Amino acid sequence: MTDAAMQSTVDISAIRQVLAQHGRLTVDVLTLDEDFDLYGAGLTSLATVGIMLALEDRFEVEFPESMLSRGTFRSVSSIAEAVANLTN
Amino acid sequence: MYFPGNFYPLASPLMMTAVADLPVSSAATAPEAFDFDELLSRVHAIGRDVLAVHAGDVDRRARFPVESITAMKEAKLLSAYVPVEYGGMGLNMIETSRLCEAMGQYCGSSAMIYAMHCIQVACVVHHAQQSAYFRRYLRDLVTEQRLMASATTEIGTGGDLRSSVCAIEVSGDCFTLTKKAPVISYGEYSDDILVTCRRSTDAPASEQVQVMVRRGEYTAEPLSTWDTMGFRGTCSSGFTLTSHGSTDQILPTPFNDILSQTMHPYSHIVWGALWTGIAADAVNQARAFVRAEARKTPGETPISAIRLAEVDLVLQEMRHNVYSLAREYNELLSSDSRESIHGFGFSIRTNNLKLSCSQRIVEIVGQALLICGIQGYRNDSKFSLSRHLRDSYGAALMVNNDRITKLNATMLLAHREGH
Numbered sequence: 001m002t003d004a005a006m007q008s009t010v011d012i013s014a015i016r017q018v019l020a021q022h023g024r025l026t027v028d029v030l031t032l033d034e035d036f037d038l039y040g041a042g043l044t045s046l047a048t049v050g051i052m053l054a055l056e057d058r059f060e061v062e063f064p065e066s067m068l069s070r071g072t073f074r075s076v077s078s079i080a081e082a083v084a085n086l087t088n
Numbered sequence: 089m090y091f092p093g094n095f096y097p098l099a100s101p102l103m104m105t106a107v108a109d110l111p112v113s114s115a116a117t118a119p120e121a122f123d124f125d126e127l128l129s130r131v132h133a134i135g136r137d138v139l140a141v142h143a144g145d146v147d148r149r150a151r152f153p154v155e156s157i158t159a160m161k162e163a164k165l166l167s168a169y170v171p172v173e174y175g176g177m178g179l180n181m182i183e184t185s186r187l188c189e190a191m192g193q194y195c196g197s198s199a200m201i202y203a204m205h206c207i208q209v210a211c212v213v214h215h216a217q218q219s220a221y222f223r224r225y226l227r228d229l230v231t232e233q234r235l236m237a238s239a240t241t242e243i244g245t246g247g248d249l250r251s252s253v254c255a256i257e258v259s260g261d262c263f264t265l266t267k268k269a270p271v272i273s274y275g276e277y278s279d280d281i282l283v284t285c286r287r288s289t290d291a292p293a294s295e296q297v298q299v300m301v302r303r304g305e306y307t308a309e310p311l312s313t314w315d316t317m318g319f320r321g322t323c324s325s326g327f328t329l330t331s332h333g334s335t336d337q338i339l340p341t342p343f344n345d346i347l348s349q350t351m352h353p354y355s356h357i358v359w360g361a362l363w364t365g366i367a368a369d370a371v372n373q374a375r376a377f378v379r380a381e382a383r384k385t386p387g388e389t390p391i392s393a394i395r396l397a398e399v400d401l402v403l404q405e406m407r408h409n410v411y412s413l414a415r416e417y418n419e420l421l422s423s424d425s426r427e428s429i430h431g432f433g434f435s436i437r438t439n440n441l442k443l444s445c446s447q448r449i450v451e452i453v454g455q456a457l458l459i460c461g462i463q464g465y466r467n468d469s470k471f472s473l474s475r476h477l478r479d480s481y482g483a484a485l486m487v488n489n490d491r492i493t494k495l496n497a498t499m500l501l502a503h504r505e506g507h
Contacts (some may be wrong), residue, residue: 042292
């Protein structure tokens with residue numbers, strides 16, 4: 001799947017809203033570059049549990065243990081990619 | 089006091105330096121055919137002759153067990169976990185835990201200080217060998233037997249180890265750092281302190297590094313005293329730490345990784361081990377008491393012997409739990425695939441070990457007290473269990489069990505597979 005195709009299937013603004021609500025970040029995630037390193041903005045592994053649960057609820061997906069990696073939650077685009085993989 | 093941090097598998101492999109990468113040209117000569125059992129016997133001898141002799145006074149006066157630490161230094165025990173190529177004993181996790189357990193049988197505070205020191209040594213050994221500064225430090229640690237302390241908690245972070253208020257300020261090759269630490273165990277008596285802080289003044293609270301501050305390069309202004317129920321000899325007062333030094337003293341691995349890969353598992357294992365030692369000593373006293381009773385009525389097993397059999401079972405379970413996780417961690421450290429150290433499963437098991445041991449120690453000492461009866465309750469009896477009981481209640485509080493249980497509850501929301 002190409003990046004462009006992936007973008008079209010995943011609602012990026014919904015991901016941003018989840019991050020704004022559960023990310024406990026020090027930056028405005030609604031206007032953030034999609035590749036910005038969220039760990040550099042204060043993201044912790046514990047906060048990612050809340051993000052994961054909210055994403056599961058919003059997109060009706062279930063993250064397998066193997067996807068609970070630092071890389072999955074690194075940026076808006078990496079989350080979008082993960083969600084795209086789970087919804088397809 | 090520690091707090092588990094990063095629980096997720098990292099995308100990249102562990103940052104621990106492979107031994108093969110290390111320069112060995114200046115390595116000290118390795119001791120010939122190291123005999124761990126012989127070392128363990130020596131530690132028991134130090135325990136009997138030094139730790140146990142002063143344990144009562146250390147406890148009564150809430151004073152630093154200077155005799156214990158001096159004896160440990162003379163036996164080179166402060167570099168037990170330092171790899172052989174730097175001149176250390178090169179003990180593994182399991183062996184280090186056994187030393188902590190042995191010491192716990194004689195003086196809980198001395199054992200706790202030793203365990204906390206070993207945790208700091210492990211942070212450097214696992215995460216800083218890529219730095220010339222820290223390789224030199226490890227050699228100095230061996231020859232000078234330097235005592236390492238830790239300043240992790242901070243006023244204003246609510247006990248969360250994974251966030252810092254203070255930040256390191258770097259100018260050229262030098263840094264300055266000021267931290268208000270509510271607890272620095274044996275901070276007045278240590279040579280070097282590993283301090284957590286934000287990476288820079290504009291870094292978020294969770295972007296932390298660990299910095300080694302050296303005696304002579306810091307001042308410590310007292311914030312609080314240490315007059316507690318147990319572990320009184322750890323002298324865990326609070327200080328405002330003002331320090332400066334060279335940027336070489338910043339550990340070259342993010343604190344997040346140090347915490348999840350080393351500080352969190354290592355501390356819960358060595359604590360569990362020394363708590364097992366305290367519990368074992370209480371059971372030994374109960375056994376001596378039961379035997380004395382049995383001598384009065386030969387041929388008849390006293391009722392208290394049933395209690396002893398019951399408490400012995402709990403002690404065995406406690407010890408088994410400690411060494412089961414110690415073996416797992418030791419294997420993870422020495423395997424090529426260390427990914428699972430970061431997984432939820434290992435983190436949850438580490439927390440469960442702490443929760444379980446901190447409850448078992450209270451249960452075991454309480455049962456031993458019932459066996460010894462009034463002789464155990466007295467302060468002036470050779471069967472007194474006052475110090476053991478007071479120490480044992482601290483186990484659930486140093487990193488509060490409620491906090492750990494809540495963390496496990498959160499992780500279990502995401503952790504789906506079985507162990």
